[in-house]
Amino acid sequence: MAVYWTLAILTVLINLFPAKTQKHYSVRLFVSLIPLFLFGALRVDFGLDYGSYEDFFDSVKFYGFSAIGRMEIGYYFLNMLLPSFRSLLVLQTLLICIAYYYLFKWYVPAKYGWMGFVLLFLSGPFTIFFMFSGIRNSIAISILILSTHFIHERKIIHFAGLIFIAYFFHNSVIFMAPIAYLVANNKQITLKWIVVW
16 A cells, blocks of 8 residues: 555656646656656566456467456457556556556646646546456546547547547446446537436
8 A cells, every 4th residue: 555655646746846838848757757657567466366367368378269257358358468467568568657647638727737647546446446457447547538538529439449448448338438428529418408318
């Protein structure tokens, strides 16, 4: 836990440095996500599902397609393609950091970046811990975060395409995508919308 809070404080402190331009903000975001990337990519036995994900990876390498069981096909093929479980963790962490980078760049103004990271780390069970514990979930959620940009751009086909890809990593994204669309579509949320959703 001490490592987590050290990481949180370091990330917030980096985001207290002023960013005068959007380019400075982008650099600041990139630098502030490096500790999070290192934390995630180098983690060992982190989360309740770590052992089962590692066992699944090993069984895919050993048994092939018969190991698929209840895992989604996209996640199975990702395990099949990658050379080691560590490479899966590095790739998953990279995707999380890319998603957080764009989440902040698109939706959090530079002057409030530090506050965004405070909220991100304070809600760790729903953000950091959850993303690093549930590998399939985090891949799907990261893709969902990245897809929100297409809602703003009114490119619904692109949004649906990314959700389709995310579905092959964790089926539950199909339930979250409509909520993301509702929140991110820039329309006023009325009582009627709340009742419908």
